[in-house]
Amino acid sequence: MGRITFYEERNFGGRSYDCSSDCTDLTSYMSHCYSCRVHSGCFMVYDRANYMGSQYFLRRGEYPDCMSMGMSGFFRSCRMIPMYRGSYRMRIYERENFGGQMYEMMDDCDNIMDRYRMSNCMSCHVMDGHWLMYEQPHYRGRMMYFWPGEYRNFSNMGWGSGMRFMSMRRIMDSWY
Template sequence: MSQYSGKITLYEGRCFTGQKLEVRGDCENFQDRGFMNRVNSIQVQSSAWICFDQPDFQGQQMVLEPGDYPEFHRWNSINDHMGSCRPVRMHGEHYRIELYESCSFSGQMVTLCDDCPFLQSRGLKSCINSAKVFGDGAWMMYEEPNFRGRMYLLERGDYSSHSEWRAQSPNIQSVRRVVNYF
């Protein structure tokens, strides 16, 4: 089993009822596995997962850590559509991210090693145009304070503009680490 494997079970009905799909590793399209794109509850048995509301890892992102999610509101979704998922690419437990106000790693910068519920408290404006993720961990960036609103996953690597993490705008107001459970 690869270091990026885990197990997630998706259910068509609320409270873990109806047709189910067990996934271990990347799943680009639920329909290819005979499962429609309606997901109303989820059990994440191991690893952290990134789920997308469209097939082929496209659309709105939702990160789910191990636990039970009896209805779609519990994973910060506005509806029950989901089309693909994969384990979050994590390597260990050392977290560090640099956030830049301008593209191509320029302008004011802040380094974080811990969650930050309100980036303006660290002296940054609400626009984050580039980022570098160091170390082992992955990070979630949110458009609203206190880890709310549309979310974006950043795994280890360099992101020279907000479009590289699939954001429609550079408006980011909070950041948190994705916790890995080995």
């Protein structure tokens, strides 16, 4: 079980809101959220309501200013990431709708170009585990959270057409 506290102002000032589950719109509790503390668990926070926009992965710790994390606005929604202790398995595909080259992964990959000679990852099927995928090699750039399911087209996930990923890592239970 995770717990996060959001604060209206930077450096944990102003009113606060404690959260232990998913929240589609934090502005229904306070006008804006510029800082937070993760007391336990892991969360994805979003700069738009309904889990849209840019995503940021947070684990236990203090985050005194969302702007220093690269956010253009403030925290608008959050999703708790459940702890997972099983195996990890994901198939990545070079093209949308599971087209092109396919590789099955069971561990982190800091650069799909180096490991698989694959220039794009534009769809995936997560069979086991929870994953973070990054738009650039070496876990850089925008990230997106994936849980078990089929993801045929990343462009319909709020980032526009042509979204692709170049590195991916497992969300491990040791991060909690």
